[in-house]
Amino acid sequence: xxxxxxxxxxxxxxxxxxxxxxxxxxxxxxxxxxxxxxxxxxxxxxxxxxxxxxxxxxxxxxxxxxxxxxxxxxxxxxxxxxxxxxxxxxxxxxxxxxxxxxxxxxxxxxxxxxxxxxxxxxxxxxxxxxxxxxxxxxxxxxxxxxxxxxxxxxxxxxxxxxxxxxxxxxxxxxxxxxxxxxxxxxxxxxxxxxxxxxxxxxxxxxxxxxxxxxxxxxxxxxxxxxxxxxxxxxxxxxxxxxxxxxxxxxxxxxxxxxxxxxxxxxxxxxxxxxxxxxxxxxxxxxxxxxxxxxxxxxxxxxxxxxxxxxxxxxxxxxxxxxxxxxxxxxxxxxxxxxxxxxxxxxxxxxxxxxxxxxxxxxxxxxxxxxxxxxxxxxxxxxxxxxxxxxxxxxxxxxxxxxxxxxxxxxxxxxxxxxxxxxxxxxxxxxxxxxxxxxxxxxxxxxxxxxxxxxxxxxxxxxxxxxxxxxxxxxxxxxxxxxxxxxxxxxxxxxxxxxxxxxxxxxxxxxxxxxxxxxxxxxxxxxxxxxxxxxxxxxxxxxxxxxxxxxxxxxxxxxxxxxxxxxxxxxxxxxxxxxxxxxxxxxxxxxxxxxxxxxxxxxxxxxxxxxxxxxx
Amino acid sequence: xxxxxxxxxxxxxxxxxxxxxxxxxxxxxxxxxxxxxxxxxxxxxxxxxxxxxxxxxxxxxxxxxxxxxxxxxxxxxxxxxxxxxxxxxxxxxxxxxxxxxxxxxxxxxxxxxxxxxxxxxxxxxxxxxxxxxxxxxxxxxxxxxxxxxxxxxxxxxxxxxxxxxxxxxxxxxxxxxxxxxxxxxxxxxxxxxxxxxxxxxxxxxxxxxxxxxxxxxxxxxxxxxxxxxxxxxxxxxxxxxxxxxxxxxxxxxxxxxxxxxxxxxxxxxxxxxxxxxxxxxxxxxxxxxxxxxxxxxxxxxxxxxxx
Numbered sequence: 078x079x080x081x082x083x084x085x086x087x088x089x090x091x092x093x094x095x096x097x098x099x100x101x102x103x104x105x106x107x108x109x110x111x112x113x114x115x116x117x118x119x120x121x122x123x124x125x126x127x128x129x130x131x132x133x134x135x136x137x138x139x140x141x142x143x144x145x146x147x148x149x150x151x152x153x154x155x156x157x158x159x160x161x162x163x164x165x166x167x168x169x170x171x172x173x174x175x176x177x178x179x180x181x182x183x184x185x186x187x188x189x190x191x192x193x194x195x196x197x198x199x200x201x202x203x204x205x206x207x208x209x210x211x212x213x214x215x216x217x218x219x220x221x222x223x224x225x226x227x228x229x230x231x232x233x234x235x236x237x238x239x240x241x242x243x244x245x246x247x248x249x250x251x252x253x254x255x256x257x258x259x260x261x262x263x264x265x266x267x268x269x270x271x272x273x274x275x276x277x278x279x280x281x282x283x284x285x286x287x288x289x290x291x292x293x294x295x296x297x298x299x300x301x302x303x304x305x306x307x308x309x310x311x312x313x314x315x316x317x318x319x320x321x322x323x324x325x326x327x328x329x330x331x332x333x334x335x336x337x338x339x340x341x342x343x344x345x346x347x348x349x350x351x352x353x354x355x356x357x358x359x360x361x362x363x364x365x366x367x368x369x370x371x372x373x374x375x376x377x378x379x380x381x382x383x384x385x386x387x388x389x390x391x392x393x394x395x396x397x398x399x400x401x402x403x404x405x406x407x408x409x410x411x412x413x414x415x416x417x418x419x420x421x422x423x424x425x426x427x428x429x430x431x432x433x434x435x436x437x438x439x440x441x442x443x444x445x446x447x448x449x450x451x452x453x454x455x456x457x458x459x460x461x462x463x464x465x466x467x468x469x470x471x472x473x474x475x476x477x478x479x480x481x482x483x484x485x486x487x488x489x490x491x492x493x494x495x496x497x498x499x500x501x502x503x504x505x506x507x508x509x510x511x512x513x514x515x516x517x518x519x520x521x522x523x524x525x526x527x528x529x530x531x532x533x534x535x536x537x538x539x540x541x542x543x544x545x546x547x548x549x550x551x552x553x554x555x556x557x558x559x560x561x562x563x564x565x566x567x568x569x570x571x572x573x574x575x576x577x578x579x580x581x582x583x584x585x586x587x588x589x590x591x592x593x594x595x596x597x598x599x600x601x602x603x604x605x606x607x608x609x610x611x612x613x614x615x616x617x618x619x620x621x622x623x624x625x626x627x628x629x630x631x632x633x634x635x636x637x638x639x640x641x642x643x644x645x646x647x648x649x650x651x652x653x654x655x656x657x658x659x660x661x662x663x664x665x666x667x668x669x670x671x672x673x674x675x676x677x678x679x680x681x682x683x684x685x686x687x688x689x690x691x692x
Numbered sequence: 693x694x695x696x697x698x699x700x701x702x703x704x705x706x707x708x709x710x711x712x713x714x715x716x717x718x719x720x721x722x723x724x725x726x727x728x729x730x731x732x733x734x735x736x737x738x739x740x741x742x743x744x745x746x747x748x749x750x751x752x753x754x755x756x757x758x759x760x761x762x763x764x765x766x767x768x769x770x771x772x773x774x775x776x777x778x779x780x781x782x783x784x785x786x787x788x789x790x791x792x793x794x795x796x797x798x799x800x801x802x803x804x805x806x807x808x809x810x811x812x813x814x815x816x817x818x819x820x821x822x823x824x825x826x827x828x829x830x831x832x833x834x835x836x837x838x839x840x841x842x843x844x845x846x847x848x849x850x851x852x853x854x855x856x857x858x859x860x861x862x863x864x865x866x867x868x869x870x871x872x873x874x875x876x877x878x879x880x881x882x883x884x885x886x887x888x889x890x891x892x893x894x895x896x897x898x899x900x901x902x903x904x905x906x907x908x909x910x911x912x913x914x915x916x917x918x919x920x921x922x923x924x925x926x927x928x929x930x931x932x933x934x935x936x937x938x939x940x941x942x943x944x945x946x947x948x949x950x951x952x953x954x955x956x957x958x959x960x961x962x963x964x965x966x967x968x969x970x971x972x973x974x975x976x977x978x979x980x981x982x983x984x985x986x987x988x989x990x991x992x993x994x995x996x997x998x999x
Contacts (some may be wrong), residue, residue, distance in 0.1 A: 117820050148772055148903055150895075151816065171909065179906035186904075196919045205915070240994040257905070558940040 092201055092601050094160075095297040096145075096182075097121040101157035101167070103137065103144045103321075110564065113676050114140045114153075120299075121181035122265060127291055127298040129312030129329070131305065131344070133521075133552040137321040138301045142267050147174045148184060150495050162264060162268040176601045180210040183258030187270035193242035199253055200238030206260050226254040228284055247415075248279035259494035262294060269301045274528040276414040276579060281623035281637060284310055303552060304580075306625030309333060317341045329629045347557035348627040349586040350379060351609055365404035368541060368573050369426070372434035395421045397597040397653065398435075398669070403541065408567065408574040410588030411604065412620070418426070419599040423543045427459055428452060433574045439541075457487045460534035464546035466526035470518040476529045479513045480504065483537050499536060507532045507562060522556035523575060528562070535566060541573040542548045549578060560587060583622050585609045590678070595619045613681035615640065615656055615690045640690060656684035693991070697737055704980040711976040712969065715756050718934060719965055724964045727770035745772060758969070768970040773962045779970035782955055787974070790939030790951035792862045793870045797936045801878035802870055803930060808879070809886025810921065814913065824883060832880030839873040840946035857948035870943045885928055890921045919993045926993065931988040934979050939973075950951065 103115035115137040118551055118661060122128045130532075132138040144155035145167065166174065178184075184190040194202060199223060207218035218496035219238070226234035229252040236352055242250055251271060258266060268287060272280035274334060288311055290296045300312060308315055308329065315340065316326040325338040336342050376396040376440065395418040403409050413419045424430040426437055428444050437444045439455060447553045459484075463469035470479050480500045491499070501511060507528040522587050527547065534542055560583070576587045584591055591608040592614065593601040601614040612618045615638070622638040653669040654661040670683040684690070727733060727741055742748045746757065761767045768779035812824035847869060848856035860866050893899060894917060901914045937955035952971060957969035991997045 143900075146904065148900060175908060177906065178904050182904075184901070184904040186901060188897060192901045194898040194916045196993065197915065201915075205911065206908060209905070209907050209911070243996050254901075311760065491924040586735060 079125075079537075086119055093124050094121045095124050095162060096299065097158075097160045097579065098141065098145055099158040100157060101141060101144065101155060101159065103140050103149065103153060103155045105150070106152045106154075107234055109692075114321055115144065115155075117157075118318070118321070118323055120316055120323070120326075122297045124301050125291060125295040126314065127288075127300060129308040129315040130299065130301045130318060131267070131308055131315060132318035133303055133344075133554060135320070136212065136318040138318050139269050141318075142269065142299065146184070146267075147171070150668040175209070176278070179206050179258075179263075180261045180264045180458070181263050182266045182267060183261070183263040184269065185251070185254040185258050185271050188274050189247060189254050190242065190274075192254060193250060195242055197232065198238065199240055199242065199245070203238070203253075203257050206257060206305065210261050218458060221260065222256075226259055229253075229256045229259075230282075231256070246279075247275050247280065249284050250550050251275060252286065255283070255290070259290060259294070259296070265294065265297045265299065266290060266599070267299045267301070270303070271300070272307060273302070273304070276389075277307075277623040278414065278580065278619060278640075280307070281625070282626075285637075287311060303347055304625070305553070305627035306334075306632070309627050310625045317344070328558055329687040333629050334626070338531075342681075344553060345627060347553045348648045349557075349560070349580075349582040350628075351582045351585050351621060351624050351627060352631065353586070365406055367402050368405050369403040369424060369435075369441055370438040370441075371402065372400050374422065374425055374437065375433045376421055377433045386560055392630045395622045396425065396432075396596055399597075399599055400435075401592055401599070401602065403542075403573050403575065405461045405573055406567070406571045407586045407590070408576050410584035410591040411575060411577045411594060412579065412584045412591060413594035414620075415581055417594045419594050420545050423461070423545050423575060423577055425460060427543060429461075430662060436672075438685065453486075457483075457544070458540040460531045460537070460541075461543040461545060462527070462534050462547040464532045464549055466523055466550070467518055470526060471531060471603070475515050475517055476509075476521065476526075477504075479518075479529060480532045480536055483533060487537055487644070500532075503536050506566075507535070508558075510672040522555075523551055524559065527551060527555075527559055529567070531559070531562065535570070538570055539572070541575070543577070545577045548583060549580065556583070561586070562623040581609075581620055593620070596655070598669065599680075600656070601680065602672065603676070603681075607676065607679050613675055615684055618687065638691060656682070656690060658690075659685050693988070697988070699985050700987070701980075704984075708973065708976050709978060712753065712759065713974060715972045716758070717751075718907075719968060720751060720879075724963055726965060735810075739885045745770070750895065751776065751993055757766075760975075768914070768973075769808075769966040771964055771967050772960070772966070773964040778838065779966045783970055783974060784965060786939070786950065786952035786955055789859055789862065789949055790944075790953065791937055793867055793949065793951070794937035794939060795873070796867060797871050797874040797878070801875040801882055801932070801936075802925075805879045805882025806877070806886050806922070806925060808883040809919070809925075810890055810913070811882065812887045813890030813894060814899060816894075824887065828880045828887075830877045830880070832884070834876055834880075835940045836873050836877060836940070837942045839876055839947075840942055843869045843873055844946065859949050860936070866947075866949075870949060872945070873942055874936060874940055881928065882925060885925050886921060889924045890917060893920045896920075920955040922995050924996070926986055926989050929983050934975065935983050938975055938978060 089103045096254065099119045101118045102113065102116055105114055106110045108565065109636050118137070118141050120128065130138045130141070132548060140149070140153070143149050144153065144648060145159040147169065151156060158165060158612060161177060166177060182585070194298060198541075200219070203222040204213075204215050204218045207213040207516050208215075210220070213221075214418065223234050226237060230248060231237055231252050237245070237249075237253070243255075244548045266287070271287070272283050275283065283647075284307060287298060287300075291298050294524070298311075300307070302308060306620060312329050314327065315329050315332045317332070317340065319340055325332065325336065325341045325519060332341060333345065337347065374396055375398055377392045377394050399422055401409065409498070411422065421430065425432045428437070438457065442455070444452065444455060477500050480503060481496050482500055484496050501514070504514065509525060509528050509532065513525070518529070521529070530547070547563070550558050551559060563574070564587070566572065575667065578584045588605045590603065592599055593608065594615065595616050599610065601608060601617045601656050608617060608619065612621055619638045619640045622635065626632045626635070649662055657670050672680040672682050675681050703955045725747070727738060733741075739748065746754060749757070758769065761769060766780070768783070769781060771779055774782070808824050808828070812821045815821050815865040844856050847854040854865050854869055858866055899912060899916055902912045941953040941957045943949055944951045944954035955967060956971045958964070959971065
């Protein structure tokens with residue numbers, strides 16, 4: 078290593094730079110030749126500073142940091158200069174790097190489930206860091222591990238040490254990752270999409286935690302993300318990347334208020350905003366005809382619980398008494414966090430799943446009473462677009478075949494030429510170029526595949542479409558395009574839409590009305606702008622305050638509304654009374670909380686006074 | 693886990709019963725019997741012999757008596773072909789022999805196969821890897837009935853280092869060639885399965901995390917990758933275990949070891965009903981136990997699997 082060089086540079090630098098990358102290039106040797114993933118990137122992170130690296134998928138933002146720490150895949154190679162506290166570390170030996178990694182540099186990754194070793198206990202995984210870098214025995218390190226788990230606000234830390242990763246929730250796992258990365262009090266924390274796989278309320282907690290590390294421990298943070306809202310909340314400086322190059326850099330205020338670069342501006346504009354005034358819906362429910370009427374749906378799943386000589390089954394109520402209606406040309410947004418039952422509900426509406434009780438009526442006919450033939454006929458009017466566009470298309474069928482399949486099912490009178498004509502028109506309508514016609518899903522991008530999914534759903538001109546997290550897996554700019562496409566198609570065909578998402582800002586932009594679901598129950602239902610601006614239920618309020626707004630001035634002056642306590646288990650029958658603890662303690666638990674009308678078309682579930690529920 | 697084991701063992705009793713009944717009737721369905729020979733016996737002699745072994749009784753009575761004998765006395769009856777020998781005799785004589793060379797084969801194949809596979813994956817795309825993969829394919833495609841004679845030719849006839857056959861109480865010179873011959877093809881498959889499983893694990897996110905924590909390569913391999921790598925290997929090892937510990941005809945024939953394998957084949961050919969049934973039940977019980985062990989091993993390797 079080049080020790081002489083760094084000492085002179087250290088003096089030359091007035092602000093202590095913890096981490097400096099200069100002219101980094103990363104290339105991968107693939108069967109298609111050499112691919113340049115990162116082209117000439119330079120950046121630096123100072124002590125106690127948070128630098129945001131923003132870019133869409135494939136921009137090389139993750140590879141930049143993996144390369145810097147020698148974590149590239151075997152076919153990758155890097156050149157340039159990377160210095161940690163002035164010491165050159167790029168392409169250093171494994172032994173030298175192992176002294177830095179986990180010690181001077183901590184890393185946290187996107188998906189905390191796959192990023193933790195599944196067969197090792199939390200305690201074992203944390204202790205091995207201290208053993209490698211501090212030579213501590215398990216007994217010595219235990220106190221330190223417990224202290225850090227406490228510091229990242231993990232309840233009952235001693236019990237967690239004995240648990241395996243799959244026994245923790247996603248948010249808990251990410252807290253463990255942070256605690257593990259912070260064990261040796263690193264100078265630099267690299268966070269690669271740390272909150273992308275998490276619910277918004279959990280994301281907000283994790284971001285708060287990272288900001289605490291930055292300010293209390295003086296840790297420099299490099300935050301790699303695609304989410305401008307996250308950047309607005311956390312970062313001091315921003316660097317925008319696109320196809321391996323840096324297109325703009327500056328302070329977070331400069332970038333958000335006065336970006337000089339067209340790409341940065343397009344990224345900012347593509348972000349849906351909860352506080353946007355443009356979200357006003359012009360839809361008048363009174364004038365339009367009711368198409369879908371869902372009454373008191375309940376869906377139970379049997380879950381096996383182990384223990385004892387004989388296996389027992391308990392019932393998990395995924396959806397518990399949900400009622401709503403949908404009008405012609407209307408979009409109803411269904412929002413809720415993971416596991417709240419929103420996708421189950423959507424599948425039940427389309428009769429893809431058996432309901433335990435309740436009614437689903439489509440144009441006045443009860444769908445549950447239809448036989449197979451009649452249900453098939455009715456399904457022509459009701460289509461669905463799924464979250465993962467790649468996984469929901471048959472990998473062995475060309476996209477044209479996938480799009481044409483509903484035609485073959487419902488309009489067998491069409492000739493082969495007419496089908497090709499229809500598919501061609503539809504592809505053009507959803508913005509797919511005609512030469513893609515014989516491609517397979519793996520040859521297309523995520524956005525293109527989602528267009529295929531939409532074309533497939535739309536080709537028979539259905540009257541209702543269910544979008545189940547249809548834009549959640551896409552990059553922001555693609556997300557914005559798909560949302561526009563859906564709106565256009567809706568206006569053109571007079572479609573009704575159920576738009577399901579965990580992302581309140583996306584739902585807010587798409588919907589006329591919004592229904593908020595918590596643990597299988599509706600907690601609030603109302604017009605979109607009412608829900609976003611004047612939410613009545615404490616859960617909705619907490620959800621909205623957790624959604625980051627891509628504007629640092631607004632975002633940093635907002636007050637977070639935090640609910641007290643942890644998420645209850647879905648099997649626990651008391652979970653319905655999460656927001657009515659007074660009734661639970663009074664033991665009057667006959668009726669679950671009912672929806673009460675508080676304004677025109679605005680319903681809020683019964684709850685205790687908001688102040689008593691907040692943390 | 694104890695409750696699970698008891699539940700599984702209890703659940704396997706009907707399986708074994710069905711196995712006994714089905715093989716009992718299938719055997720009788722096959723033409724011929726233990727006393728059919730080229731020169732027919734006089735009818736009164738045949739009737740006499742059949743009465744002695746109870747073969748003149750109605751089938752259901754024979755089955756019932758057979759089951760009762762097993763349950764009450766653990767007695768599988770006399771052999772119909774080998775005079776004055778009980779099935780229990782044959783099994784208790786042959787089983788220790790097959791168990792010895794079978795278990796040894798299993799251990800050798802697993803240890804060598806897994807080590808080679810792990811080593812190849814750690815040196816992915818280097819000459820070590822290519823060599824291990826080619827050796828694996830070669831070993832896998834080498835039939836053991838060729839390995840047997842070739843080994844005897846080299847080590848007994850040419851070099852004169854090892855005895856060409858026999859058992860001799862299972863002394864190690866008599867064990868080497870049977871174990872090598874029987875394990876070669878398994879080593880090949882296990883190497884290949886281990887290697888590809890290991891490669892997948894090495895590319896996983898949690899190995900990247902382990903590297904980012906600054907752990908040594910040795911601790912990454914031993915602590916973080918070995919268990920998940922073994923998952924697919926274990927599902928292959930279960931059937932292999934049953935197969936090798938119940939012996940192999942070719943080993944018993946080429947190396948004259950006197951194991952169970954040869955009895956099974958000869959009993960099938962001579963319609964020695966009681967020996968055949970006895971060995972079939974042994975196979976069945978072993979399979980049930982090994983399946984249980986495989987599932988327990990799964991639970992040990994992957995804490996997500998709860999029993």
